[in-house]
Amino acid sequence: MEILLQLLFSGIALGMIYAVIAFGYQLTFATSGTLNFGQGEALMLGALVGLSLVSTIHGGPYLNFWLMIPVVMVFGALQGAVVEWIGVRPAIKAKSEFGWIMSTIALAIIFKNVAENIWGKDDLTFPSPVSATPFHVFGANVQLMQVLVVIGAIAMMLAVELFNRKSIYGKAVVATSNDPDAAGLMGINTGMVITFSYALSSATAAFAGVLVAPLTLTGATMGTSLGLKAFAVAIIGGLTSGMGAVVGGLILGISETLTGFYVSTGYKEVPGLVLLLLVLAIKPAGLFGKAAIKKV
Amino acid sequence: MLSISNLHAAYGKVEVLHGISLEVPKGKVVTLIGSNGAGKTTTMRAISGMIKPVSGTVMLGGKDITGLDSHRISRAGLAHSPEGRRVFSTMSVNDNLMLGAFPRLTGSRPKGDVNADLEKAMELFPRLKERRTQLAGTLSGGEQQMLAMARAVMLNPDVILLDEPSMGLAPILVDEVFRIIRNLKERGVTMLLVEQFAAAALNVADHGYVLENGRIAVSGPAEKLRDDPAVKAAYLGG
Numbered sequence: 001m002e003i004l005l006q007l008l009f010s011g012i013a014l015g016m017i018y019a020v021i022a023f024g025y026q027l028t029f030a031t032s033g034t035l036n037f038g039q040g041e042a043l044m045l046g047a048l049v050g051l052s053l054v055s056t057i058h059g060g061p062y063l064n065f066w067l068m069i070p071v072v073m074v075f076g077a078l079q080g081a082v083v084e085w086i087g088v089r090p091a092i093k094a095k096s097e098f099g100w101i102m103s104t105i106a107l108a109i110i111f112k113n114v115a116e117n118i119w120g121k122d123d124l125t126f127p128s129p130v131s132a133t134p135f136h137v138f139g140a141n142v143q144l145m146q147v148l149v150v151i152g153a154i155a156m157m158l159a160v161e162l163f164n165r166k167s168i169y170g171k172a173v174v175a176t177s178n179d180p181d182a183a184g185l186m187g188i189n190t191g192m193v194i195t196f197s198y199a200l201s202s203a204t205a206a207f208a209g210v211l212v213a214p215l216t217l218t219g220a221t222m223g224t225s226l227g228l229k230a231f232a233v234a235i236i237g238g239l240t241s242g243m244g245a246v247v248g249g250l251i252l253g254i255s256e257t258l259t260g261f262y263v264s265t266g267y268k269e270v271p272g273l274v275l276l277l278l279v280l281a282i283k284p285a286g287l288f289g290k291a292a293i294k295k296v
Numbered sequence: 297m298l299s300i301s302n303l304h305a306a307y308g309k310v311e312v313l314h315g316i317s318l319e320v321p322k323g324k325v326v327t328l329i330g331s332n333g334a335g336k337t338t339t340m341r342a343i344s345g346m347i348k349p350v351s352g353t354v355m356l357g358g359k360d361i362t363g364l365d366s367h368r369i370s371r372a373g374l375a376h377s378p379e380g381r382r383v384f385s386t387m388s389v390n391d392n393l394m395l396g397a398f399p400r401l402t403g404s405r406p407k408g409d410v411n412a413d414l415e416k417a418m419e420l421f422p423r424l425k426e427r428r429t430q431l432a433g434t435l436s437g438g439e440q441q442m443l444a445m446a447r448a449v450m451l452n453p454d455v456i457l458l459d460e461p462s463m464g465l466a467p468i469l470v471d472e473v474f475r476i477i478r479n480l481k482e483r484g485v486t487m488l489l490v491e492q493f494a495a496a497a498l499n500v501a502d503h504g505y506v507l508e509n510g511r512i513a514v515s516g517p518a519e520k521l522r523d524d525p526a527v528k529a530a531y532l533g534g
Binding site for chain 2: 168169171172174175178179181182183184185186187188189190
């Protein structure tokens with residue numbers, strides 16, 4: 001029983017990381033109909049920049065963990081804006097239906113290569129900002145960092161939701177997702193809104209990176225599989241639903257830890273991806289998504 | 297106030313407008329009538345920046361706004377209530393109206409009293425009042441049309457473009473739309489109105505232009521066009 005509970009807790013922490021990254025995919029999809037396939041690399045860069053700031057690898061530490069978070073998010077936002085500017089905007093301008101797919105993947109590979117050259121190919125250890133000694137909840141071991149991951153992920157998503165609902169700039173973002181042409185007529189610079197959504201999306205991923213880094217190994221390759229699985233989460237939950245990202249993330253995270261323990265770590269990713277295939281076959285808009293009818 | 301000269305516009309390589317010139321004086325209502333495919337909506341879109349004109353000039357209050365992005369034209373003081381209403385369906389009526397005032401709320405147009413204008417809009421469009429918190433997508437077609445017009449008014453613009461405000465509405469709602477246009481006119485709002493109901497449009501307008509195949513065929517004071525035999529035969533049902 002304790003083991004099951006423990007697996008559930010780890011699954012939830014992992015799932016919330018997936019959820020935050022998936023949420024990032026949704027942000028850019030909403031405003032521009034495009035996705036940043038370098039979302040995992042944005043996470044990786046965030047984690048590594050964070051590592052350089054809080055550890056000794058580049059002559060630091062310069063900041064403590066908590067002060068590092070906003071710096072890393074600003075870095076993530078700039079990185080996301082660059083992706084939009086170089087990779088996405090030209091494709092949107094040229095009305096290229098698929099150009100952004102290749103260009104965001106290309107940029108992701110470039111970012112990974114750059115990271116390998118700066119931080120090396122080996123995985124590094126990220127110092128935990130809080131005590132790594134687990135405490136017990138109903139007999140199961142829980143690390144404080146896992147709790148922080150869950151709280152941080154929820155706080156991030158709530159903050160964005162609140163911004164969208166309450167501020168006039170957030171409303172401009174929602175309006176752009178509704179109808180970009182009509183948003184333009186309201187005086188909203190929709191190009192800027194798309195850049196902003198890329199910046200926010202990468203800042204979110206960078207934030208997820210520094211949250212997850214103390215729990216796992218940090219290195220140039222850490223983002224690829226996280227990014228891909230979070231993409232699966234975004235599809236399972238639906239590209240238009242924040243709730244879907246959370247539920248999808250939890251399903252994938254928990255099914256991974258359970259399968260890893262009870263079946264085999266070699267198969268831990270299978271159930272979630274089978275679910276992805278099922279969702280695509282039965283409800284392509286995702287569990288929580290509204291049917292996407294393409295307007296012509 | 298709004299002055300268009302020799303405007304050419306195209307979709308891809310197909311030219312749709314072959315040199316339109318028209319004037320919308322301050323405080324006046326000007327209507328653009330014509331059959332389907334004549335280029336009425338294209339004219340509106342080329343004015344408000346939804347499409348880029350090929351050539352010609354669009355002047356708003358002495359300022360050249362030709363070919364600017366639509367958000368810049370809106371900030372310059374031109375509101376466009378587009379064909380098909382285009383309300384933000386997942387947002388509340390209130391939020392839609394606040395977005396109409398976006399340039400005022402973000403410093404690119406004089407702010408004035410946005411909340412007072414919101415209340416005024418509710419008086420002018422009473423149907424919206426009881427639906428303020430409802431999502432725009434759940435409104436009826438008529439209510440969505442009211443919302444699209446109210447949203448344009450919220451900009452406090454120098455000119456409003458109204459594209460087919462009566463399209464697809466029940467006759468009683470068409471009457472209400474024209475009652476509101478008349479009401480706006482009495483408040484001194486400058487408007488360019490595109491309408492399929494040519495007779496009603498010429499009744500409310502000061503001046504009219506008849507568009508045929510991307511060219512202005514006839515123009516003149518509205519009462520004169522109402523009596524023009526050719527216009528009567530073609531657009532006013534004899």
